[in-house]
Amino acid sequence: MATNVAVVGAGAFGRNHLRVYRELELAGASVRLAAVVDQDQTVRDQTAATYNIPAFPSVEEMLASGISLQAASVCVPTIHHAAAAAPLLAAGTDLLIEKPIAATLEEADQINVLAAKHHRIVQVGHLERFNPAVAAARAHLNRPMFFEAHRLSVFTPRSLDVDVVLDLMIHDLDIVLSLVPSAVREVRAVGLPVLSRTVDIANVRIEFENGCIANFTASRVSTERVRKLRFFQPHQYLSLDFARQDLLLIDVTAAAGLTDAQLAAMIEKHSKPELPGEPKHPTAGMNMSKIPVAPGEPLRLELSAFLEAVRTRELPQVDGVAGRKALALALEINAAIAEHTLRTGL
Structure with a gap:
């Protein structure tokens, strides 16, 4: 039997959830796009007409209609996640909640407690976990000890209800937390508002208990x-491009006797594009290779994984506990930014 799914919030994120669910339905997946919820009547009318589904102004009205529903994507602004999730979980609906899981740790805990009480699946929409390049990188993981992440975007009024840490950086926080089997020891951070009332640019240094x-x-x-992440591990350097779904691996095992300065110079040289006529591997002891990555739309992979968890009742790859962990670190970073701002008067 097909899983009936609703999308709560038909804004920028919700529109993509609607599109992918319908694409999966048309492709023969065991899912049926059953309803949409949005406060805006114009959005409701347009979505109902586009997808030929009933539209409701609130979760409560949708549930009161008696519609058969097994799962839902919660794509409303972060500050409304907990309020939207609570009645759905109580009604026995499995949820995919867009990241971050909630606005506060207390609300994240409420969601997880309700999910456990009603035996419901909660998956958090940390999309980059399903990026094919990340999956390829996991196969080469070997005690990473240094990460460098850059996530930059042009300004858009989307998601201004949260700062850049909760909007963009949290993707990379979640990825690194999933790759490093160690607790966070120290957080140092600086951030500034530029075009909004919240922090728009931030730089963070995290040290883990294992020294990473x-x-x-x-x-x-x-x-x-x-959208890039680079990480270093014993005698290896991996460079991941989320947008291009590329993964480059530089193996320097044969150059293990080099000094740190020589190794850094080698990595820097090979991080640059090759010039015409330049030898592919001019430095002895370095093996640089592009790891094969099977391309795929991360959102489609994410929603397919969610539907599979709903069907099998298996723990999702990014469950509510993982979502809370990423949120806790993001909020700790925001506290460090606030402390730095107060101390420096910026």
Whole structure:
């Protein structure tokens, strides 16, 4: 039997959920797009006409209609996640909640408690977990000790209810937390508002208990769009481009006797585009290879994984606990930014 699914919130994120659910339905997946919820009547009318589904102004009215529903995507603004999730969970609906899971840790805990009480699936929409390049990188993981993440976007009025840490950086926080089997030891951060009332650009340094260091830069006032993560592990350097779904691996095992300065120079040289006529691997002891990545739309992979979890009752790859963990770190970063701002008077 097909899983009846609703989308709560038909804004920028919700529109994509609607599109992918319908595409999966038309492709023969065991899912049926059953309803949409949005406060805006114009949006409701347009969505209902486009997808030929009933539209409701609230979750409560949708549930009161008696519609048969097994799952839903919660795509409303973050501050409304908990309020939208509560009645759905109580009604026995499995949820995919867009990231971050909630606005506060208390609300995240409420969602997870309700999910456990009603035996419901909660998956959090940390989309990059389903990026094919991330899946390819996991196969080469070997005690990473240094990460560098850059996530830059041009300014858009979308998601201004949260700052850049909760809007953009949280993607990379979640990825790194999933790759480093260690607790966070120290957080240092600086951030500034530029075009909005919240922090629009931030730089963060995190040290883990096992000695791993991670540097994060996020900006939503950039002139270009960048989605990259680089990490270093014993005798290897991996460079991941989320947007292009590319993964480059540089193996320097044969160069293990080099000094740190020589190794850094080698990596820097091979991080640059090759010049015409330049040898592909001019430095002895370095093996640089592009790892094969099977392309795919991350949102389609994410929603397919959610529907599979609903069907099998297996724990989602990004469950409510993982969502809370990423939120906790993001809020700790925001506290560090606030402390730095107060101390420096910026």
